[in-house]
Amino acid sequence: MAIRVQLDRILLERRMSLTELADRVGVTLANLSILKTGKARAIRFTTLDALCRELNCQPGDLLTQTPGPQDAGSDEDPDGNAPGTT
Amino acid sequence: MRFPKTKALGIRTPSLPHLSLVSISSVASTACTVAFWVLSVGAILVPVAVVALKLLGWSLVTAGTGEDAIVIPLPWAYVLLVATAAFAYLSISALIFRLLIGIVATLRLGDPFHPQNVRRLHQIGAAFASVTLGVWVGQFLVARFVRGAMEAPSLFDLITPSFAVVIIVVIAEVFREGARLRRESELTI
Numbered sequence: 001m002a003i004r005v006q007l008d009r010i011l012l013e014r015r016m017s018l019t020e021l022a023d024r025v026g027v028t029l030a031n032l033s034i035l036k037t038g039k040a041r042a043i044r045f046t047t048l049d050a051l052c053r054e055l056n057c058q059p060g061d062l063l064t065q066t067p068g069p070q071d072a073g074s075d076e077d078p079d080g081n082a083p084g085t086t
Numbered sequence: 087m088r089f090p091k092t093k094a095l096g097i098r099t100p101s102l103p104h105l106s107l108v109s110i111s112s113v114a115s116t117a118c119t120v121a122f123w124v125l126s127v128g129a130i131l132v133p134v135a136v137v138a139l140k141l142l143g144w145s146l147v148t149a150g151t152g153e154d155a156i157v158i159p160l161p162w163a164y165v166l167l168v169a170t171a172a173f174a175y176l177s178i179s180a181l182i183f184r185l186l187i188g189i190v191a192t193l194r195l196g197d198p199f200h201p202q203n204v205r206r207l208h209q210i211g212a213a214f215a216s217v218t219l220g221v222w223v224g225q226f227l228v229a230r231f232v233r234g235a236m237e238a239p240s241l242f243d244l245i246t247p248s249f250a251v252v253i254i255v256v257i258a259e260v261f262r263e264g265a266r267l268r269r270e271s272e273l274t275i
Contacts, residue, residue, distance in 0.1 A: 031275045041273035 004064045007036045010055050025050040115190045122183040129176035133169035140165040156233075171224050175217060182213050199264030207258035211251050218247035 011018060018036065022029040027047060034040050048059055055062070140160065185206040192200045222239050229238035 035275045040275045041270050043275050047275050
């Protein structure tokens, strides 16, 4: 995925923990971790709005696009197999 | 071509009671569980009964009635073949219901597009195909080697079961896509 979520950097600047942000935004810590580690496939506008409100930033501060080739099948297939396995 | 309108006969059929998804899946779960246990027990009892009858001295079987009846000797080879065929048929049928129980369980949890259901549906398709083919081959062999016992099956008898297998495979692919969408939904924050 070429879209990067700069949650780490902004949390450091705001001196806020992921747990505190999760409580404020109303998203579970697990889901916020998925977002932070770049494993999320999509983000709802409501979630983005809540994050920008609590972190006092713009969506462009949170999301950056890195030019280059996309990750080829970084998710496991519906059967639960890792990519490249049958 | 327009068909003429017929007069209403004034017959009113009572509407069926509305069944919620939970009640349908409960009924399906109970039915599959009962079928699974009946077939599992049968898969053990029927072969044992066949072998026991042979051990008790059952050496002949009559096929047909009246003047067309024929008496077929039952050597051990036939008895073991029948016992094995009965075990295979009943156990594979039990496996199909076991897999259906797993699918209905995910339905009751509100998670029908679980990735395991894709595998289960493919296994149901394979089991159904093997049972159908096995029965056809068994009937063919009995008709071939035991003259007069039954008519040989034709290849046309395999058409309808083949459709069923194809339908199951298509449904499995629909569930695969559903599992992919479920995964996408899980990773949507």
